[in-house]
Amino acid sequence: MLTDFGNITLFIIVAIIFALGGLFTAFLLRPRRPNEEKLTTYESGEDPLGTAWGNFNIRFYVVALIFLLFEVEILFLFPWATVFGDAEKIEQTNGLWGWFALFEIVVFVGILILGLAYVWRKGFLDWVKPSSIKPIEEKENFNTSPYKEFNKKYLN
Numbered sequence: 001m002l003t004d005f006g007n008i009t010l011f012i013i014v015a016i017i018f019a020l021g022g023l024f025t026a027f028l029l030r031p032r033r034p035n036e037e038k039l040t041t042y043e044s045g046e047d048p049l050g051t052a053w054g055n056f057n058i059r060f061y062v063v064a065l066i067f068l069l070f071e072v073e074i075l076f077l078f079p080w081a082t083v084f085g086d087a088e089k090i091e092q093t094n095g096l097w098g099w100f101a102l103f104e105i106v107v108f109v110g111i112l113i114l115g116l117a118y119v120w121r122k123g124f125l126d127w128v129k130p131s132s133i134k135p136i137e138e139k140e141n142f143n144t145s146p147y148k149e150f151n152k153k154y155l156n
Helices: 004-029 058-075 077-084 087-092 096-122 145-155
Strands: none
Touching: 058 077, 058 096, 077 096, 087 096
């Protein structure tokens, strides 16, 4: 007879054996035909040019963090909705539980709205500020005509 910890340990061991067995079976069955094209770095179907040390705008990072922040906060609404929908608990407390839950979510959503207003006021939701656009530099062995058109259209 195994204890609860023994069951968990057995489950972990079987999971590791299952995963490693699948990888080993795939290693044995896969075809081994490397060629030059398979060994190149794949980047969205484009041949890689230059180094991978390119600059990207920090706004992408900031917008992604803001998105994650608000999405995680929205996830907190689902447990609240299940508790707020519990009619038995509301009846047992003569409706006080329902009013408390409603007040609680109004405060929560109010804090979210204040956060959104702060982010909006600081300009973190503005995608492009005209003063921040700089000319795109030309590179060797690279089709620069789209960049020239961009520079001509927006910077001249």
